[in-house]
Amino acid sequence: MGRTLAEKVWEQHVVRRADGEPDLLYIDLHLIHEVTSPQAFDGLRMAGRKVRRPDLTIATEDHNVPTVLGPIADPVSKAQVETLRKNAAEFGVRLHPMGDAGQGVVHIIGPQFGLTQPGMTIVCGDSHTSTHGAFGGLAFGIGTSEVEHVLATQTLPAYRPKTMAIEVTGALPYGVTAKDLILAIIAKIGTGGGQGHIIEYRGQAVRDLSMEGRMTVCNMSIEAGARAGMIAPDETTFAYLEGRPHAPTGQAWDAAVEYWRSLRTDDDAVFDTVVEIDASTLSPFVTWGTNPGQGAPLTSAIPAPEDTSDPAAAQRALDYMGLTAGTPLSDIEVDTVFVGSCTNGRLEDLRAAADVLRGRKVKARTLIVPGSMQVRADAEAEGLHEVFQAAGAEWRQAGCSMCLGMNPDTLSPGERSASTSNRNFEGRQGKGGRTHLVSPAVAAASAVTGRLTAPADL
Numbered sequence: 001m002g003r004t005l006a007e008k009v010w011e012q013h014v015v016r017r018a019d020g021e022p023d024l025l026y027i028d029l030h031l032i033h034e035v036t037s038p039q040a041f042d043g044l045r046m047a048g049r050k051v052r053r054p055d056l057t058i059a060t061e062d063h064n065v066p067t068v069l070g071p072i073a074d075p076v077s078k079a080q081v082e083t084l085r086k087n088a089a090e091f092g093v094r095l096h097p098m099g100d101a102g103q104g105v106v107h108i109i110g111p112q113f114g115l116t117q118p119g120m121t122i123v124c125g126d127s128h129t130s131t132h133g134a135f136g137g138l139a140f141g142i143g144t145s146e147v148e149h150v151l152a153t154q155t156l157p158a159y160r161p162k163t164m165a166i167e168v169t170g171a172l173p174y175g176v177t178a179k180d181l182i183l184a185i186i187a188k189i190g191t192g193g194g195q196g197h198i199i200e201y202r203g204q205a206v207r208d209l210s211m212e213g214r215m216t217v218c219n220m221s222i223e224a225g226a227r228a229g230m231i232a233p234d235e236t237t238f239a240y241l242e243g244r245p246h247a248p249t250g251q252a253w254d255a256a257v258e259y260w261r262s263l264r265t266d267d268d269a270v271f272d273t274v275v276e277i278d279a280s281t282l283s284p285f286v287t288w289g290t291n292p293g294q295g296a297p298l299t300s301a302i303p304a305p306e307d308t309s310d311p312a313a314a315q316r317a318l319d320y321m322g323l324t325a326g327t328p329l330s331d332i333e334v335d336t337v338f339v340g341s342c343t344n345g346r347l348e349d350l351r352a353a354a355d356v357l358r359g360r361k362v363k364a365r366t367l368i369v370p371g372s373m374q375v376r377a378d379a380e381a382e383g384l385h386e387v388f389q390a391a392g393a394e395w396r397q398a399g400c401s402m403c404l405g406m407n408p409d410t411l412s413p414g415e416r417s418a419s420t421s422n423r424n425f426e427g428r429q430g431k432g433g434r435t436h437l438v439s440p441a442v443a444a445a446s447a448v449t450g451r452l453t454a455p456a457d458l
Ligand SMILES: CC(C)[C@H](C(=O)O)[C@@H](O)C(=O)O
Pocket: 035, 036, 063, 125, 126, 127, 128, 141, 404
């Protein structure tokens, strides 16, 4: 029987297998940030161990950094970042600190440097590591004790998850983006729909996505409860990688591409679970609740709790969000708009926001936060920052920013945002803050009108 892409990559990395035990996987790339690494390095220090492969380990400062120039004011954030610096220096790990041209959100910089490649196993003490699966590797988040294990051994014990195919048929209509697609998928299968599975996104609509769009989709696999998300590599993948600092060159490039072409699910392979979604029926999608599965087309109204799969949860969400069933989603007013994060903080996302904001003014407080300093530089080279500033939006330094309340960019209690990030949990963007997840284009259009708006309705 044929094998799925996930099975191929998994098997390629098993260094030890025994009955009743997890497989021991070799790890090709280990990404590190300041929040989940301190105890792992402490563990190494106590055991008198070194980092086994510092050359396969790379660290960045992202969650705790302010996105305006200046020092870190919060003592806890400052301590986390200083600890990472000390650990990176002591253990010989490459670090991109605040202010460095290579700094950025961990899931933005891996692909940007060409470190993320097809067929790799990639881990990070961070749930959105699934982003890297967009290149056809197996990428998943791990806990801090696992971070220590990988630092010490460059391996990880793991049980192989089940496989799920999400077959996206048809083409996305004009103006409907990767973010709308993944929000619609999660609304369909639920936040537990992918549990215990590695998702492979398939079908023409997925093939038609840019690498940026594919990363947006894979990024949110975890919000559907999946262990990882993947997309088979193709010409789009190779074109994105070619010439990047860590991509192979010359003959090694040709050999790599030849191997990468084999990384696809065999025609006779069988998935444990198959889900189908018709892309041609989709339109801009927004969330109304407090988990990423509580979403609906922007043209619709807030559902009655009894019409949802979990009425009690829906009612709780509406209470927290200060919303009433039956209200058209496009009537919801927002105070703040956030464009950024590892879901939608790449150049293409900023271009999409700029296309909407060009020649217009924002009504809401609007933060445009590039996912990395490279994205920031690229955007400035195209003059996007001038579009944002002319519209009255704030143009920031790179970081996780308002994706989560671990740095100065937060919502105040009761404040409502349209946000391109991936989580709308209670308090995610600040205590009492209310989050609506949207695409960059919808975020920008909402900034202009001050309520949830599709660009087509401007
Ligand atoms: C802080 C970190 C561990 C966390 C994660 O694992 O995803 C964060 O990045 C998030 O998005 O909630």
